[in-house]
Amino acid sequence: xxxxxxxxxxxxxxxxxxxxxxxxxxxxxxxxxxxxxxxxxxxxxxxxxxxxxxxxxxxxxxxxxxxxxxxxxxxxxxxxxxxxxxxxxxxxxxxxxxxxxxxxxxxxxxxxxxxxxxxxxxxxxxxxxxxxxxxxxxx
Ligand code: CMP
Numbered sequence: 001x002x003x004x005x006x007x008x009x010x011x012x013x014x015x016x017x018x019x020x021x022x023x024x025x026x027x028x029x030x031x032x033x034x035x036x037x038x039x040x041x042x043x044x045x046x047x048x049x050x051x052x053x054x055x056x057x058x059x060x061x062x063x064x065x066x067x068x069x070x071x072x073x074x075x076x077x078x079x080x081x082x083x084x085x086x087x088x089x090x091x092x093x094x095x096x097x098x099x100x101x102x103x104x105x106x107x108x109x110x111x112x113x114x115x116x117x118x119x120x121x122x123x124x125x126x127x128x129x130x131x132x133x134x135x136x137x138x139x
Contacts, residue, residue: 008126010044013117017071018043020090021117024069028092030099038131045127046117051110057094058108064097065121073114079106086111098124 013021021043025031034042046069051057057068060079075087084106087093097104098121 008041008045008123008130011047013046013048017117020071021046021069024090024092027090028095030095031092034128035131038127041127041131042119042124045123046119049116049118051114051116053110053112053114055110056107057110057114057116058104058106060104060107062104064094064102064104066118067092067094067098067121067124068119069093069117071115071117073110073112075108075110075114077106077108 022039025034025039025042031039031042048071049068057075058064070087070089070091070093072089075093077084077087077093087108093108094104096102
């Protein structure tokens with residue numbers, strides 16, 4: 001328990017950034033099912049990443065090791081060259097490979113310079129396991 005706790009590093013962010021991440025999580029059908037304490041921890045553990053217009057952030061078929069919340073900018077989702085949709089501020093992306101342990105179901109390319117919040121898969125798993133365990137122990 002001690003070692004798990006020690007590796008959950010928090011990254012400081014503004015109240016507005018925390019709110020944006022929380023809102024994105026609540027809008028996502030899968031992540032909104034997390035317990036309140038798990039969502040709080042997820043918000044604290046996310047760290048910032050920027051990508052330039054044109055950059056591929058997610059590549060279809062690759063193993064996924066992080067999930068993202070779009071903070072700023074616009075990205076395009078495609079599969080086998082077919083455009084599936086666009087992602088803008090306040091949206092979770094890259095969660096499927098993390099939740100289902102599958103390879104990336106689509107590619108995502110930045111259309112503008114973008115700012116993203118990132119959560120590593122290992123941290124996501126610790127949050128779901130650790131806080132799940134604590135709750136179980138209380139029963
Ligand atoms: P993941 O499969 O991890 O990586 C690609 C991401 O694109 C995926 O998670 C979803 O977040 C997103 N995605 C997949 N399919 C679609 C779709 N049809 N429309 C919009 N977004 C999608």
